[in-house]
Amino acid sequence: MREGKVWLGACGIVIRDEEALVVKKAYSGLKGQWSFPAGFVQQSETVDEAAVREVLEETGVQAIVRHVAGIRSGVIKESISDNMVVFWMDYVSGEPRPQEGEIDEARFMPINELLHDPLSSTYLKIILPGYKTREQGMPGHTYEIDPVFQYTSYKIFK
Numbered sequence: 001m002r003e004g005k006v007w008l009g010a011c012g013i014v015i016r017d018e019e020a021l022v023v024k025k026a027y028s029g030l031k032g033q034w035s036f037p038a039g040f041v042q043q044s045e046t047v048d049e050a051a052v053r054e055v056l057e058e059t060g061v062q063a064i065v066r067h068v069a070g071i072r073s074g075v076i077k078e079s080i081s082d083n084m085v086v087f088w089m090d091y092v093s094g095e096p097r098p099q100e101g102e103i104d105e106a107r108f109m110p111i112n113e114l115l116h117d118p119l120s121s122t123y124l125k126i127i128l129p130g131y132k133t134r135e136q137g138m139p140g141h142t143y144e145i146d147p148v149f150q151y152t153s154y155k156i157f158k
Contacts, residue, residue, distance in 0.1 A: 004078075004082060005079060005080050006081045006083070007040065007080065007081065007082045007083060008040065008041045008047065008048070008050070008084070008085075009038055009039060009040050009041065009050075009082075009083065009085075009133055009146060010038065010039065010040075010041050010050035010051035010082035010084065010085055010087070011036050011037070011038035011051060011052060011054070011072075011085070011086040011087065011142040012036060012037050012045045012051040012052065012054060012055040012063060012065075012084075012086075012087050012089045012127070012132070013036050013062060013069055013086065013087065013088050013089060013127070014035060014037075014055060014063045014089045014090070014091050014108075015089070015090065015091070015097070015111075015131055016091035017095060018110060018111055018112075019108040019109055019110055019111060019124070020026060020036075020108065020109060020111050020131070021036070021037065021055070021059060021061055021063075021091070021096060021106070021108050022034040022035065022036060022052050022107065022108075022109055022114065022120075023035060023037050023058055023059060023078050023098065023103045023104075023105065023106045023139040024038070024103065024105040024106075024119075025102065025103060025104070026101065026103060026105045027102075027147050029148040030121055031104075032104075032119065033119050033120065033121045034109070034114060034117060034119050034120045034121060034124060035123070035124055035125070036086070036123075036124065037058040037059055037106075038054055038084060039049075039053075039054040039057075039058070039151070040083075044052040046077045047085045048085075048087060049063045049124075051065060051085070051086075051087045052089075053066065055089065056094075057099055057102075057129065058098070058099045058102060058103050059094075059096045059097065059099070059103070060073050060094050060095065060096060060097040060099075060106070061092075061093075061094040061095070061096055061106075062090065062092040062093045062094050063091055063092055064089060064092055065087045065088075065089055066088045066089055066090050067087070067088045068085065068086070068087055069086040069087055069088045069127060069130070070086045070127060071083065071084070071085055071146070072084040072123065074149070075123075076149060076150055077150050081129050082149075084093065086127065089130070096108060097151075111128060111131060111145065112156045114128060115128060115129065116145065123130055127137075
């Protein structure tokens with residue numbers, strides 16, 4: 001939901017074997033970087049339903065929510081509260097294909113490769129190392145983040 005100055009998004013981290021489903025967006029500050037499928041929550045859905053929908057729309061992959069991976073919360077330019085609930089998800093079916101006009105590439109990539117790829121987003125590199133312990137709790141941490149989004153506050157709960 002992108003309403004006024006408070007935004008709510010949903011993100012799905014789909015794990016299949018030792019690979020994660022990633023996309024390269026066709027726009028935004030993440031253009032050209034590997035990131036997870038994500039988007040805004042619509043008025044008629046819960047945040048976990050939004051994550052399932054966004055994964056399917058952006059990649060053609062059907063997945064189910066396993067567990068909350070974390071909550072990413074930041075303030076952009078001291079005026080917009082930008083919040084995203086991130087879920088660990090399990091692969092169900094489908095082969096990745098990019099959503100026309102939104103996504104340039106969609107694919108499963110080896111997790112170890114993503115962690116060292118210079119085109120992987122900062123958030124991906126922060127949260128993905130926890131995939132083997134994805135059933136555990138979510139302590140909060142504050143991180144320095146790339147300046148592209150101009151967050152004045154940025155926390156990740158993973």
